[in-house]
Amino acid sequence: MSDTHIPLPERLRPRDLSEIIGQDHLLGQHAPLRQMIDQGHLPSIIFWGPPGVGKTTIALLLAQAVDRPFVSLSALNTGVKELREIIAESGDLLTPVVFIDEIHRFNKSQQDALLNAVEKGKITLIGATTENPSFEVNSALLSRCQVYTLNSLDQDAIQTLLNKAIQTDPFLKERHIQIEEYDALIQFAAGDARKALNLIDLIASTFEADQENSVTNAVTVKVAQQNIARYDKSGEQHYDIISAFIKSIRGSDPDATLYWMARMLKGGEDPVFIARRMLIAASEDIGNSNPNALLLAGECFRSVQAVGMPEARIILGQTAVYLATSPKSNSTYLAINRALELAEKTANLPVPLHLRNAPTKLMKQQGYGVDYLYPHNYPEHFILQEYLPPELKGVKLYESARNKREVEGERLQQRRWQQEQQQQ
Known part of the structure; x- marks a missing residue:
């Protein structure tokens, strides 16, 4: 070839x-990994980054x-055996x-198999993950590894990388490339060296x-x-398909939901990512x-x-169909967003005295509680009283959707409204 x-x-x-x-914080002079290597020491490591x-x-x-043997594995096709x-x-x-790419895709038994080998010093593990290892890697295994975060490449790093490519690669050198504008290259690269190089290679092939x-x-x-398909199999298409998947659930279409899920699984998408989006x-x-959906x-x-x-x-498919065929409501989603917006604007309002905790005698004397x-x-474990600051009296953040479960939950709200009307 x-x-x-x-x-x-x-x-x-x-x-x-x-x-x-682009990783000087780890490999530059006096940086942690550089110092370890200079001393001939290499611990087990988890690399976390895009x-x-x-x-x-x-x-x-x-x-x-x-000077150690290197074994590279992918969590996608490596089992416990x-x-x-x-x-x-x-x-x-x-x-x-032993390098394991996408280590976050290993299940508990696979990670446990690694743990024993790491503990006994049979291997030095280097795992790579795009997901937060605190959530995706077994805590016992994580505690035996140093976790280092790798950064997306910034604008200067992408420019340096591209300039090195056009100056040193024989194929690109023959094209006598002059990069006059970097903005689009940097935008499409999105901090990813592989994307940046694939794109300049594509451009060079047209010259x-x-x-x-x-x-x-x-x-x-x-x-x-x-x-775009050749250039970025995991970028725009990735986000388009997960968007279609979520919108199919929202639109109560189980067939489309399963189709887009199958597309993701066939494309190598992390099943945990799909499960997280369904959450x-x-x-x-x-x-x-x-509520059973959650x-x-x-x-x-x-x-x-x-x-x-x-x-x-199988589990993903069952859950996806259940969500797609479930009644829909975004009332609580809208309510928490309204509440956060209101809280930001009114963060200085004090808690009404009758709602305050009164653990000391002095607080009670001051009217707390x-x-x-x-x-x-x-009766019926209900009595009308105000729970919001006086300045927000009457504010309504939650409005139920007109479905059976949420209408049943409106009973106390309706009773509160009736009592308020009687007091006016």
């Missing part, structure tokens, strides 16, 4: 830690820097560095060799839009019209983490 058929990000993959761009910032490359170069075989084979080697070629914002936009939809789009979505989220693929597809009416002392 000729070099021009190798993707540009691979052709320009750094060969030394000093070539890494795609395309160098997690895999840094892991490989760290292993090379301490494969993990145990690799760990067993490591006994005949120097302690290997003739051995003549001057200029990259402007207009050129970048045209090429990116024509090649949100269960509250935002269904809410109190069917319970089922929560159990789905936990089950998917425990089971993993491919069996998780005086005149509070304990609802359980009254």
